[in-house]
Amino acid sequence: MLKLFRLVVLALVVVGAARAEVGATDLHAILKARLERSGVTGITAAMTLPDGTLVASSAGLARRGTDQQLQPTSRMMGGSSGKTFVAAVMLGLIDEGKASLDDKVSKHLGENEWFGRLPNAEAITIRQLMNHTSGIRDHVREPAFAEAVNADPMREWEWDELLGFILDSEPLFEAGESFGYADTNFVIVGMIIEHITGRTVYELVEEQIQTPLAMHGTIAQTQAKLPGLVSGYNSIPLFDLPEEVCVDGVYAINPQWEWCGGGFVTNSPDMARWIRAYADGSLYSEETHAAFLDGVAANTGPGDRYGLGLQIISLPAGEGIGHSGFMPGYVTIALYFPELDVSVAVQVNESTRAGLSLLRPLASELARIASAG
Secondary structure: OOOHHHHHHHHHHOOOOOOOOOOHHHHHHHHHHHHHHHOOOEEEEEEEOOOOOEEEEEEEEOOOOOOOEOOOOOEEEOHHHHHHHHHHHHHHHHHOOOOOOOOEOHHHHOOOOOHHHOOOOOOOEHHHHHOOOOOOOOHHHOHHHHHHHHHOOOOOOOHHHHHOOOOOOOOOOOOOOOOOOOHHHHHHHHHHHHHHHOOOHHHHHHHHHHOOOOOOOOEEOOOOEOOOEOOOEEOOOOOOOOOEOEEOOEEOOOHHHHHHHOOEEEOHHHHHHHHHHHHOOOOOOHHHHHHHOOOEEOOOOOOOEEOOOOEEEEEOOEEEEEEEEEEOOEEEEEEEEOOOOEEEEEEEOEEOHHHHHHHHHHHHHHHHHHHHO
């Protein structure tokens, strides 16, 4: 189990008023300028300062064609940033001695009838799942998966059905030999967690992370109707989706299938608090934290590395560790900058070229401002 006392303390510390030098008004001005320059629908952002104070603001619309303004606490889908929650629970089990990073996956899931049909089945380890070096293909990118979602948009998926799209396929490479990002890896991590604990991943995340950190804006993505989810706009082809993918809190498809590949609706303040707790080294043993940060070369961006459920990104403000996320209609980034001792989270309610290109530069700019404040 994660060090709950640390999470409770952080939850209490960061709710204080912002220091005068860096306030919500300043942050709003920055976001408004970025909004006008990029043309995106809306942005929310939050940052924790070196003293732990949380600053949050927003700019733009919660829905186009209306006067509904985004709020700092507006909910959006977090996409793959949700992998951090799943990884945190798994690393807690590692620290408890209930599993090892070098356990073969077969130790935990080998009795399932489908197991031998996984690419690299007998070779892959938990570590290789968590740093995407397993060689397993991404079921989300398989054309047959998109066809199945389009054919039955509100289908509720069983987790082994998701694996069915990559069973019997050739591996991308031998286990441990390269990097290949795949939601499928974290689907399997989730299955291992549930096998070990006999509980659902969502129950464990709520108990170990959401409740101690008072993450009231974060909910599990278990159905199409998601209270408080603002409208999102998409131009990236993945499924047969309308441009406005969410209306009045109802998503155009059942996003339940994302599960441990992401699987959470959240907001920027929650993610700024969480990513600081996740990445600053306080939740795990020194040995586990060292493994957590031992990144492999990744193709997610120039110079990126990937640790255990986290991206390690080189930016002008310094090295940021955390995760970005995409789900049609929404993009997210949440990073902790250890040299500056600040965290930043940014969300945009459109998954467009403009939205995606905004995340890293804005996160870097805000990190510099937070550290100066």
